[in-house]
Amino acid sequence: MSYAKVLCVGLVGVTGHLVEVEADLAPGLPAVVLSGLPDTALNEARDRVRAAIVNSGQHWPNRRITVNLLPATLPKHGSGFDLAIAAALLGGSGELPLAPLEDVVILGELGLDGTVRPIRGVLPMVAAAARAGISRVVVPVGNAAEAAVVPGVRVRAVDNLHRLVAYVRDGSALLEPPPRQAAPPVQGPDLSEVAGQGLGRRAIEVAAAGGHHLLLLGPPGAGKTMLAERLPSILPELDDDTALEVTALHSIAGILPPGGELVRRPPFQAPHHTATVPAIVGGGSGLARPGAVSLAHRGILFLDEAAEFQSRALDALRQPLEHGRVLINRANGGTEYPARVQLVLASNPCPCAKPAGDTHCECTPLARRRYLSRISGPLLDRIDVQVELSPLRAAELMDTGESNESSAEVAVRVAAARAVATARWAKLGWKVNADVPGPYLRQARWRLPAATTYGLRRRLDQGTLSARGFDRIVRMAWTISDLDGRDRPDADDVDEATHLRTREAS
Known part of the structure; x- marks a missing residue:
């Protein structure tokens, strides 16, 4: 033969x-x-x-x-x-x-x-x-x-x-796969370790419940990184289909942990601020490899010191955030990777990293605007939750934390809110409120009463809010109502969502 x-x-x-x-x-x-x-x-x-x-x-x-x-x-x-x-x-x-x-x-x-x-x-x-x-x-x-x-x-x-x-x-026997063993419980950072920052805690709870993107602004030591790193601890585990997607991506990248178990915890990727565009979205010569945005698929992509990243790297995220995938074209063909992530940005308010109004701040108002403008307007417009954290006070820092809610307690509320949203949108193929297209929420069945969205309509007419921003605030209002156990958002839910979006004091 x-x-x-x-x-x-x-x-x-x-x-x-x-x-x-x-x-x-x-x-x-x-x-x-x-x-x-x-x-x-x-x-x-x-x-x-x-x-x-x-x-x-x-x-x-x-x-x-x-x-x-x-x-x-x-x-x-x-x-x-x-x-x-x-x-x-x-x-x-x-x-x-x-x-x-x-x-x-x-x-x-x-x-x-x-x-x-x-x-x-x-x-x-x-x-x-x-x-x-x-x-x-x-x-x-x-x-x-x-x-x-x-x-x-x-x-x-x-x-x-x-x-x-x-x-x-x-006819000799081949080797059998090793017996599957239960994965040990994952011990990670807990929300109870975060001192103070009630606004920040509420922001990550809303972001987790609705799958919303998040921006945390504040001076060094305010707790931005601590809050972001604890966001995965309040997210529910991945279901079988989603876990298979994530595990397959990690297998291709060669970062799958030994043991061969499915990745059940939402992945958390935190690239350094010197990361290049290929490192963020994927690339390389020959076969394009998945970048951080794909390795964070169905999890968190955390960009600490976001204003220090290359503007090109940040703006390259705009298309993946909208479509949930990355298409990398090369001369010999294109490669597509899934990239449905929850983006979390953290940044100081200015180059000298002093709080606004601090007498020691060396930055002019123009310098502060230029620094934050490194995060482009189109990217910011895609960020649902945008909060500015205040410096910690001595009483908050010295608190033992016994009164702080743990990640497990918050995770129960997040899971309940997600279950409500999944039941609501299941027939349409969506799992979290952040996935629902804006035009669908404006249809008669789901449209909120005019009195509830009066303030949003006025902002839209005045040009201080984009159409995308309008839809994102409405999505957040649905998430807040799910967290608080209401069937539909009311005016207070829309008001809270507006404050979380616009960084205005309530």
């Missing part, structure tokens, strides 16, 4: 595609030709696979070898095809009967000694195989726990090429 075929999976972004790895061995000068749009790492598989086969005690066929990856128009990236290529070559040379590998997806990178090394992106690859109707996969032993997360797929693992050969030739 001079022809053989096995199955593998290639990734484009977070989407997996079934790939047929064909091997044809013909008479002629010994050579290996690899076709099907391979990248550099995949082209180098010729040498890796040859060394792995020889060092595993198998015969290398000295013939003209053509390896084709179908569909040929799909770009192929990475070293995850090595094991499938080796199996196809050994099958085509007659060394192995490939009947046991029929309708089996094979994934793994080969070392020169024949060891099978773990690869990135196994979870979305196995999920793609399951969608294509494949129920059996062979993966590196280091990825077995991760692959076993996908339901309806029988996962087996190998630690070296010799084990796969023994399975195909002699």
Whole structure:
């Protein structure tokens, strides 16, 4: 036999595609030709696979070898095809009967000694195989726990090429995935540790309940970072579908923690203010990698010292915030990553970081405006909750915190409010109030009475509020009414939402 075929999976972004790895061995000068749009790492598989086969005690066929990856128009990236290529070559040379590998997806990178090394992106690859109707996969032993997360797929693992050969030739058993263990409880920062800042605590509760973006302004030591870091502690855990999305992204990025468990806690990404545009939204040469906004998908993207970030990096977030995804185009094609995040910005009010009106502040009003203008108006217009924190007083700082609510207590209210919103919008496919389009809220069924929104209408007519701002305040009013247990927002809810949006004193 001079022809053989096995199955593998290639990734484009977070989407997996079934790939047929064909091997044809013909008479002629010994050579290996690899076709099907391979990248550099995949082209180098010729040498890796040859060394792995020889060092595993198998015969290398000295013939003209053509390896084709179908569909040929799909770009192929990475070293995850090595094991499938080796199996196809050994099958085509007659060394192995490939009947046991029929309708089996094979994934793994080969070392020169024949060891099978773990690869990135196994979870979305196995999920793609399951969608294509494949129920059996062979993966590196280091990825077995991760692959076993996908339901309806029988996962087996190998630690070296010799084990796969023994399975195909002699029926020897492959390795089983390790037993799943309950994840230990996550201990993180708690809201009870935050001194004072009643306005800030209310702001993050509203933001958590409705999925609203948040801006915290204030002098150093006011508690901006502490509040932002505790926002994940009051968010509900991710459901199965959402957890699978997040875990797949982390698998592609290579940051999935050991153990292979689904990521249940909303992710929290806090890039440094020197981060570049590709670091924030994704990029890189060749295959575009996910950036911080995608790694924070279904969680929090926290930009501390937001006014110190490059303006280009901040403005690059405008499109992901609107559409919940990032499309990165390169010369050889585009890559799309999900990016439905809750953006949290924190910033000092001016370059010298003194409170407004402080006698020691060295900044002119113009300097203060220029500093905050680094966060552009179009981006600010997309931020629902915008609050300015006051400096802590001595009594607040010395408080033992015993009277402060814990994250667990606040999380109960947030979960109840989210449950109400999910029940309200479930038939329309939305889960939180921040997802609801403004035009829908202005329809007769959900439109608030004119008396309730009188102040908003006046601001809109005066030009002090944009149409986007109007919709965002109405969404926040729905969130506040959900938190306080009302069926519909009243004038007080709209008033509080307006103050949280405009940074005006109530």
